[in-house]
Structures are given as structure tokens and as C-alpha cells.
Amino acid sequence: MIDVFSYVPAIVLLPFFSFLVALGVGKHLPKGGAFGGIAATAGSFLLSLWVLATVAGGEAANRTLYTWADAGGIGPTDIELSFGILIDPLSALMLVIVTLVALLVHVFSLGYMNDEGETGLPRYYAGLGLFSASMLGFVVADNLLMAFMFFELVGLCSYLLIGFHFREPGPPSAAKKAFLVTRFGDYFFLIGVVAVLATFGTAQFAGEGSFPALAEAALNGSGSVAWTPGGVELQTWLTVVGLLVLGGVVGKSAQFPLHTWLPDAMEGPTPVSALIHAATMVAAGVYLVARMYGFYALSPTALAIIAFIGGFTALFAATMGLVKDELKQVLAYSTISQYGYMMLALGAGGYVAAVFHLTTHAFFKALLFLGAGAVIIAMHHNEDMWDMGGLKSKMPVTYYTFLAGSLALAGIFPFAGFWSKDEILYEALVHGLNDPLLLGGYLMGLLAVPVTAFYTFRMVFLTFHGEPRSATARDPEPVRWNVKGPLTVLGVLAVVTGFINMVPVQKVLGVEGIDLLHLWLDNHWGGIDGLSSHHYADIGPYSSGYLVGGEVGTVLVGAAVSLGLALGGLLVAWRLYNVPSPTEHTAKLGGIKDVLYNNYYLDELQVWLAYRTEDVAGGANTFDQGIIDGVVNGVSSVSLFGGSRVRRLQSGVVSQYATLLTLGLVALLLALGVSGGWFL
Amino acid sequence: MTAVAASIPPQWYLLLATAVFCIGLFGVLTRNDALYFLMSVELMMNAANINFVAFALYYGDLTGQVFALFVIALAAAEVAIGIGIILVLYRNFGVTDVTVPTEMRW
Numbered sequence: 001m002i003d004v005f006s007y008v009p010a011i012v013l014l015p016f017f018s019f020l021v022a023l024g025v026g027k028h029l030p031k032g033g034a035f036g037g038i039a040a041t042a043g044s045f046l047l048s049l050w051v052l053a054t055v056a057g058g059e060a061a062n063r064t065l066y067t068w069a070d071a072g073g074i075g076p077t078d079i080e081l082s083f084g085i086l087i088d089p090l091s092a093l094m095l096v097i098v099t100l101v102a103l104l105v106h107v108f109s110l111g112y113m114n115d116e117g118e119t120g121l122p123r124y125y126a127g128l129g130l131f132s133a134s135m136l137g138f139v140v141a142d143n144l145l146m147a148f149m150f151f152e153l154v155g156l157c158s159y160l161l162i163g164f165h166f167r168e169p170g171p172p173s174a175a176k177k178a179f180l181v182t183r184f185g186d187y188f189f190l191i192g193v194v195a196v197l198a199t200f201g202t203a204q205f206a207g208e209g210s211f212p213a214l215a216e217a218a219l220n221g222s223g224s225v226a227w228t229p230g231g232v233e234l235q236t237w238l239t240v241v242g243l244l245v246l247g248g249v250v251g252k253s254a255q256f257p258l259h260t261w262l263p264d265a266m267e268g269p270t271p272v273s274a275l276i277h278a279a280t281m282v283a284a285g286v287y288l289v290a291r292m293y294g295f296y297a298l299s300p301t302a303l304a305i306i307a308f309i310g311g312f313t314a315l316f317a318a319t320m321g322l323v324k325d326e327l328k329q330v331l332a333y334s335t336i337s338q339y340g341y342m343m344l345a346l347g348a349g350g351y352v353a354a355v356f357h358l359t360t361h362a363f364f365k366a367l368l369f370l371g372a373g374a375v376i377i378a379m380h381h382n383e384d385m386w387d388m389g390g391l392k393s394k395m396p397v398t399y400y401t402f403l404a405g406s407l408a409l410a411g412i413f414p415f416a417g418f419w420s421k422d423e424i425l426y427e428a429l430v431h432g433l434n435d436p437l438l439l440g441g442y443l444m445g446l447l448a449v450p451v452t453a454f455y456t457f458r459m460v461f462l463t464f465h466g467e468p469r470s471a472t473a474r475d476p477e478p479v480r481w482n483v484k485g486p487l488t489v490l491g492v493l494a495v496v497t498g499f500i501n502m503v504p505v506q507k508v509l510g511v512e513g514i515d516l517l518h519l520w521l522d523n524h525w526g527g528i529d530g531l532s533s534h535h536y537a538d539i540g541p542y543s544s545g546y547l548v549g550g551e552v553g554t555v556l557v558g559a560a561v562s563l564g565l566a567l568g569g570l571l572v573a574w575r576l577y578n579v580p581s582p583t584e585h586t587a588k589l590g591g592i593k594d595v596l597y598n599n600y601y602l603d604e605l606q607v608w609l610a611y612r613t614e615d616v617a618g619g620a621n622t623f624d625q626g627i628i629d630g631v632v633n634g635v636s637s638v639s640l641f642g643g644s645r646v647r648r649l650q651s652g653v654v655s656q657y658a659t660l661l662t663l664g665l666v667a668l669l670l671a672l673g674v675s676g677g678w679f680l
Numbered sequence: 681m682t683a684v685a686a687s688i689p690p691q692w693y694l695l696l697a698t699a700v701f702c703i704g705l706f707g708v709l710t711r712n713d714a715l716y717f718l719m720s721v722e723l724m725m726n727a728a729n730i731n732f733v734a735f736a737l738y739y740g741d742l743t744g745q746v747f748a749l750f751v752i753a754l755a756a757a758e759v760a761i762g763i764g765i766i767l768v769l770y771r772n773f774g775v776t777d778v779t780v781p782t783e784m785r786w
Contacts, residue, residue: 647786648786650785650786651782651785652782652784653779653782654778654779655778658709659709
């Protein structure tokens with residue numbers, strides 16, 4: 001029996017090797033090292049499938065591979081810092097998603113980067129490889145500190161890839177913004193990691209001595225934690241720790257108010273956008289909350305905040321997507337909005353719903369971005385939707401796959417997005433009936449549904465329908481197999497992924513066993529104790545309430561309302577934009593249009609805040625340069641001055657050395673004599 | 681002979697060794713010529729030899745004498761190297777005065 005879990009590090013290391021190869025000898029390889037990346041991610045994908053099959057067979061792994069620091073008993077607890085792997089249903093599923101999307105993005109890059117004659121390809125493929133490797137390392141991490149390290153690596157890679165075209169003015173600035181904004185959140189995350197280590201003496205995610213288990217035991221009185229800051233109640237402190245870690249999540253998953261980096265990140269090459277928004281960086285935040293859900297479920301306050309942030313972001317970002325003119329900008333705001341839904345689900349106790357939406361979204365958003373990439377190739381890198389139109393007949397493969405992705409995004413039955421979004425809204429509704437704050441999140445999420453459908457189909461109609469509105473749209477550049485292949489795979493997935501978890505059908509018709517994802521995440525086929533959705537529901541604070549007709553009635557009403565709203569949004573978009581020569585209707589919005597177009601002036605607000613805090617930053621700089629550096633420089637100049645004086649002893653005259661030796665001997669004898677009492 | 685040597689109290693040997701050592705030290709500190717250095721160092725070493733032999737006699741133990749033989753052999757080797765150094769010194773600087781070459785300083 002081969003132990004598949006001992007190959008898990010290879011899943012992470014394969015893309016890392018492709019990074020090294022592309023960086024080292026990529027210049028001499030055909031296609032700038034693309035094949036190495038494809039081979040590596042394909043290998044990781046196959047290994048991940050194997051892991052998935054093994055987990056389905058009832059096995060799981062929680063292993064420490066390497067302990068790199070050990071406090072050795074110093075401090076209140078014996079803290080060990082280690083690298084390890086945690087393979088349970090959640091991480092096995094995520095491994096497959098990440099490696100599949102990474103593989104398809106690599107293939108697509110052949111069409112988007114190589115065929116378009118980009119330069120610097122080894123750097124590009126090195127970035128992709130490192131990006132995939134860091135995300136995979138993050139997914140398999142078995143403790144919070146390791147997760148944090150790979151979280152940061154993911155941030156670094158996003159910086160490198162968003163700023164890929166560093167000779168143009170836009171990308172470097174967008175890369176810096178992405179780096180700084182997410183770093184702002186990660187700062188709180190880092191404090192959170194330290195707080196977790198100080199509080200529990202461990203940062204392990206799973207097992208008897210893991211921090212969620214310790215927190216749970218301490219809360220129900222059967223255990224205690226190593227440390228809490230003086231006078232703070234345990235429950236409050238756990239909420240604070242959870243919120244600190246949430247800072248990193250809000251930054252990476254682009255939740256309000258740290259979402260501003262994501263639309264700018266569109267400056268990166270389109271395959272990178274697909275990778276960032278579908279499977280890697282942005283997904284990392286939501287995945288982290290899901291990973292340590294046993295901890296968050298203990299804190300009703302933290303959950304409520306997560307739900308509210310999520311619901312608000314879902315609506316807020318969707319409204320900004322309404323007026324954008326550029327294809328990728330619309331997709332960017334839809335990404336923020338969809339991750340808002342996932343946060344809403346997590347906050348509403350819908351752990352499975354969130355993972356479900358993470359899965360379906362990974363596929364349909366990767367599909368939409370790659371489809372947008374295909375359109376951008378065809379349009380000679382013009383992204384303005386007002387210059388497109390009529391591409392439907394010219395690029396049928398792209399059109400139909402893009403349409404499938406759009407239907408999924410808009411949440412139209414029976415595409416993938418419908419099932420997952422419906423489940424999120426259902427969870428928020430049934431739990432929200434007993435919790436007003438959650439109900440607010442639900443209402444915002446519900447309001448975002450028609451908005452999402454509207455902007456999605458505004459995008460589809462403007463791009464593919466009507467008359468061509470420019471010369472390039474009349475004669476688009478054809479795309480090759482390396483673009484169509486990934487699109488087809490993802491198009492199929494965007495249609496069928498929803499069927500892995502048909503909870504509404506099960507509830508209404510009573511067919512058992514078709515909620516596969518629920519069973520999967522509930523350790524039905526095996527997993528690690530304490531990491532099941534059942535356990536999370538037990539320790540979570542929520543109870544369900546139902547509308548008329550009990551559970552079945554609530555399911556039907558909820559699904560009907562969200563589907564009706566989605567269809568409504570779609571129909572409005574149809575009326576307004578599915579005409580031969582569509583015109584802008586944004587003028588009807590009046591003053592709101594400007595607000596939306598300028599993203600609620602949040603960028604300006606952040607810049608204003610940055611200027612307000614300039615003095616603080618300046619003070620910190622002075623302190624750093626003056627006091628900290630001053631001490632260091634002072635020590636060094638004292639040493640330098642002393643050295644320059646003392647070295648005069650080294651005169652080069654042998655006689656003087658002999659004299660010094662003799663004097664030293666005499667002094668030593670005298671000292672020995674005085675202390676030994678010879679002269680008394 | 682042994683009886684005569686053994687009849688002298690050991691502190692006299694020590695005084696003799698100290699005197700020889702100090703003469704050698706005085707030579708090292710006051711002279712500038714490398715050849716004088718060599719000779720003075722030779723004196724200092726033989727002061728140590730006197731101590732070795734004297735204590736060997738005092739304790740009736742041959743180890744000290746063996747050590748003295750070793751030191752003599754070592755001194756011969758040291759002189760060979762020392763003279764080699766002095767030759768090189770002379771070849772490079774034309775003098776055997778140790779205060780002239782001061783290249784190896786700060």
C-alpha cells in the first residue's frame with residue numbers, strides 16, 4: 001500500500017520546481033518554460049485527484065513534517081513552530097480546484113502570452129509556478145503560522161504578476177497598491193497569529209491539541225487556555241483574536257473596506273487575473289475562514305461581523321459593476337461581490353454553502369476571465385465593451401462557454417452558480433429569521449442578485465450581441481486550441497458543478513444522498529474529527545427559523561425569490577442592451593452614476609486617510625531613522641573610533657611588541673602576586 | 681659530581697636561571713639587531729633548561745632531563761628558522777635592524 005499522503009509535499013514542490021526551472025533556464029526552453037509549468041501543474045493535479053480519491057476512501061492526514069523552532073520549555077507553554085500537512089475533505093477538494101485552474105491557466109497562457117508575442121515569458125511562467133506553489137502550500141498547511149507564511153508568499157506573487165508589464169505606468173502602481181492594501185490586512189493577521197500562539201501555545205488547525213479544540217474546551221469549562229490578556233473575558237478575547245485574523249481575510253478576499261486593490265489588479269495579464277480571482281489569492285481568505293471555522297463558530301460576534309461584511313460587500317461591489325465600460329472591470333467587481341456571498345455564508349453558519357460557492361465560483365469565474373482573455377485577444381487588447389458587439393457569430397466557442405459562465409454567475413437555474421448562491425441565501429435566511437443582523441446581511445445579498453444578473457448580461461450583450469461597433473470587432477483575431485480547450489473544460493464544469501450538491505431538490509423531493517458536498521464535508525466518507533460541518537453546526541450559535549410551510553416551503557420561496565430576481569435583472573439587461581446598437585443608459589442614474597463610476601470615492605478616501613496619517617508615518621520614520629538607526633549607528637561609530645585609536649599599537653616594530661609582551665607579563669605577575677598575597 | 685650538584689640547594693639554581701633569563705630579556709628589549717635577538721632568546725631558553733634539570737635532580741625524576749634535551753633540539757630548529765628569517769630580512773631591507781622594517785603595521 002503506497003502512502004499517498006507522503007506525496008502531498010510533491011503537489012506543492014512540483015510548481016515550485018517549475019518556478020526554479022523557468023527562472024533559471026527558461027530563456028533556453030521552448031515557449032519560455034511554459035511546458036515545465038504545464039507538466040508540473042498537471043502532475044500536481046493528478047496527485048491531487050489521487051489524494052481526493054484516497055480521502056474519499058476514508059483516509060485523512062494530519063502530520064507534522066518538520067519542526068523548525070522549538071521554544072524548549074521557555075514561556076508558559078512549550079511552543080513548537082512547524083511545517084506540516086493537513087489533508088481532510090476540505091483541503092483535498094481545494095487542492096483539486098487550485099491545481100485544475102492553475103493547469104488550465106498555464107495552457108491558456110500559451111495562447112494569451114506566447115501567441116501574442118509577449119516578452120519576458122520566463123519571468124511570467126516563473127511567477128505562475130511560484131503562485132501555484134504558494135497557494136498549494138497554503139491549502140495543505142496544518143497550522144496557522146505556516147498558512148500565514150504561504151499567505152504572504154501568495155501576496156508577493158500577486159505583486160510580481162500584476163506588475164508583469166512593469167514598463168507601462170499602470171501595472172507597477174496597481175501591483176504596489178495590491179501589495180500594500182493586502183499587507184495592511186495581513187498586519188492584523190500577523191498579530192492574530194501571535195495572539196493565537198500566545199493564547200493556546202499552538203497554532204495547529206486539527207487534532208486534540210489544536211487551537212479550535214482548546215478554545216472549545218475552554219469555553220465549555222472542560223479546559224483552559226495558556227494565557228489571556230489581564231481582565232479580558234475569554235469569549236471576548238476569542239472574538240478579538242478571530243477578528244485580528246479576519247483582517248488578513250478581508251484584505252486578501254477583497255472585502256469592504258480593503259477591496260480597492262482588486263479592480264486595479266486587472267492591470268495584470270488576463271490569465272493571471274483568472275488565477276488570482278478564481279483559485280488562488282482571493283480564494284485564500286475565504287479558505288482560511290473555512291479552515292479554522294471551528295474557531296470562528298465559537299464566537300457569535302465574529303460570525304455576525306463576517307456575515308454583515310460579506311452581505312454588504314456583495315451588494316456594494318455589485319452596484320459598482322453596473323456602470324463599468326471595461327470587460328475585466330465588470331468581472332473584477334463581480335469577483336468582489338461573489339466573495340462577499342461566501343463571507344455571508346460563512347458568517348451565517350453555512351460552512352458547506354461557502355465551500356460550495358467557492359468551488360463553483362472558482363470554475364465559472366476562471367471561465368469568465370479566460371473567456372474575457374479570449375475576447376481581448378480577438379479585440380487586439382482593447383477591453384472597452386463599447387467597441388465590441390456582434391462577436392457571437394465570430395467566436396462561437398468563446399460565446400457559448402462565456403454564456404454558460406455568465407448564467408452561472410447570474411444564478412440562473414440549473415447552472416452551477418444557482419445552486420451555490422441559493423444555498424447561501426437559504427442558510428442566511430433560515431438562520432437570519434432568529435437574528436436581525438444576519439437578516440440584514442441576507443437582504444443585502446438578495447438585493448445583489450438582480451444587480452449581478454443585470455451587470456453580467458449587460459456585459460454579455462454588449463460584448464457578443466448586436467452589431468459590431470468597431471473595425472476590430474468586425475474582423476476579430478481568431479483564437480487557437482490552447483484558448484478554446486481550457487474554455488470548454490471550464491464551460492462544462494460551470495454547467496455541471498452545481499449538481500454535486502442539490503440540497504433544495506433533496507429537501508423538496510426527499511431524494512436522499514444527492515447532497516454530495518454536504519456528505520463530503522460532513523466526514524461521511526471519513527475525515528478528521530472536529531473538522532466536520534456537523535461539528536461546526538453543533539458549536540455554532542445559530543438556530544433555524546422557517547417561513548410559511550416549514551422547511552420545504554422556505555426552500556421553495558427562497559429559491560423562487562432569488563431566481564425571480566435574477567431573471568428580472570437579466571430581463572432588464574435584455575431590454576436595454578440586447579438591441580443592434582445599444583446606447584448607454586447610465587445617464588438616467590443621474591448623480592448616482594458618478595458615485596458608482598468613481599467607486600463611491602473610496603480610493604479618494606483612502607488617499608485622504610493616507611495624507612491625514614502622514615504625520616504619524618513621518619513620526620514613525622523619524623523614530624526609526626533617528627532613534628533605532630541612531631543607536632545602531634552610534635554603536636558602530638564608537639567601535640570604529642576606538643578601533644582607529646587602538647590599532648596604533650600595531651606599529652610593526654618588533655622591539656615594541658617585545659616590550660609590550662614583557663610589560664604584560666610583569667603586570668600579570670603583579671596582579672597574581674597582589675591577589676595571591678605574596679607581598680604581604 | 682652528582683653529589684656536589686645535589687648538595688647545592690635548589691633556590692640557587694632558580695636564582696641562576698632567573699639571572700640568565702633576565703639577561704636574555706634585557707638583550708631582547710635593548711638591542712635592535714636581529715642576531716642579538718636570536719642569541720638573547722637562546723639565553724632565555726637555556727634559563728628554562730636550567731630549571732628543568734635542576735628540578736629533575738631535586739626530585740630524582742628523569743622527565744625534566746628528557747624535556748631539557750627536547751628543548752635543546754627545538755632550539756637548534758628554531759635557530760635554523762631564525763637565521764632563515766634574518767637572511768630574508770637582510771635580502772629585502774639590507775639591514776638586520778628589526779626597527780627598520782615596519783611594513784606589517786596598521
